[in-house]
Amino acid sequence: VVEVRIYEEEDEAAVVALWREVFPDEPAHNVPEEVIARKLGVQRELFFVAVEGDVIVGTAMAGYDGHRGWVYAVAVKPSHRRRGVGAALMARVEVALRAAGCPKLNLQVRASNRQAVAFYEKLGYAVEDRVSMGKLFSGDD
Ligand SMILES: CC(C)(COP(=O)(O)OP(=O)(O)OC[C@H]1O[C@@H](n2cnc3c(N)ncnc32)[C@H](O)[C@@H]1OP(=O)(O)O)[C@@H](O)C(=O)NCCC(=O)NCCS
Numbered sequence: 384v385v386e387v388r389i390y391e392e393e394d395e396a397a398v399v400a401l402w403r404e405v406f407p408d409e410p411a412h413n414v415p416e417e418v419i420a421r422k423l424g425v426q427r428e429l430f431f432v433a434v435e436g437d438v439i440v441g442t443a444m445a446g447y448d449g450h451r452g453w454v455y456a457v458a459v460k461p462s463h464r465r466r467g468v469g470a471a472l473m474a475r476v477e478v479a480l481r482a483a484g485c486p487k488l489n490l491q492v493r494a495s496n497r498q499a500v501a502f503y504e505k506l507g508y509a510v511e512d513r514v515s516m517g518k519l520f521s522g523d524d
Contacts, residue, residue, distance in 0.1 A: 385440060385468050387475040390430040395419055397439040398432065405458040412519060418444075418456075431475050433459070433468045443472040445480060445488075452480040452488040457499075473506055491515055 390398070399415040406413075422430050426446050433441030441459040445452060454476050459468045480488055490508065492499045500510065 385433050385435045385463070385466070385471065387431050387433050387441075387471050389428055390419075390422075390432050390442075392423075394432055394439055398442055401439060401442060401458055401460060402456065404460070406456075429476070429479055431472055431479075433472055435463070441468045441472050443476050445476045447480055447483045447485045452476075452483075452485040454488060454490050457490075469502055470506060 395416070398419065402409070402415045409415075419430075422444055429445040429447070431443045431445075432439050439460075440463040442456050443454055443458075444456040445454040447453075454473070457469060457472060459472075477488065488508075490503065492503065504510075
């Protein structure tokens with residue numbers, strides 16, 4: 384039985400290991416321990432893990448900025464895929480964001496990640512005609 388619950392401090396090592404396994408090509412600025420530390424300072428109640436017994440098998444990290452919700456780091460352990468864990472994580476995110484008054488959830492997927500697009504389409508998400516832009520704050524300028 385897989386349960387979705389809010390992230391707790393003692394989950395850190397397992398979540399870091401899961402992300403390193405699922406997202407091996409993350410850019411250098413996404414250091415997992417730093418990502419987690421920042422999230423614990425901002426809406427930490429929107430950071431979820433899926434657990435089977437005491438094993439972490441999935442994550443989803445969401446936020447609501449007052450206009451849109453966003454979700455990141457939706458990840459399921461390869462050994463536990465196609466069992467509804469990803470869908471359960473997204474359902475929990477949606478419930479939490481709706482409860483906060485959020486009218487729409489956005490997310491980004493790498494254009495090459497067809498499996499993730501298929502997953503989100505199954506859950507009712509549509510590919511929208513947008514260009515994704517970003518600016519990295521280096522921290523010293
Ligand atoms: C995308 C991901 C989170 C899906 O997790 P999951 O637990 O396997 O998903 P679910 O079992 O809840 O799948 C729900 C439905 O989505 C669709 N789906 C899921 N994975 C799919 C795939 N690889 N190909 C096609 N459809 C897929 C199916 O319709 C599935 O229902 P079904 O199994 O009854 O056919 C998981 O594959 C993953 O961690 N991928 C790597 C990380 C990633 O790409 N994250 C998203 C971008 S940040």
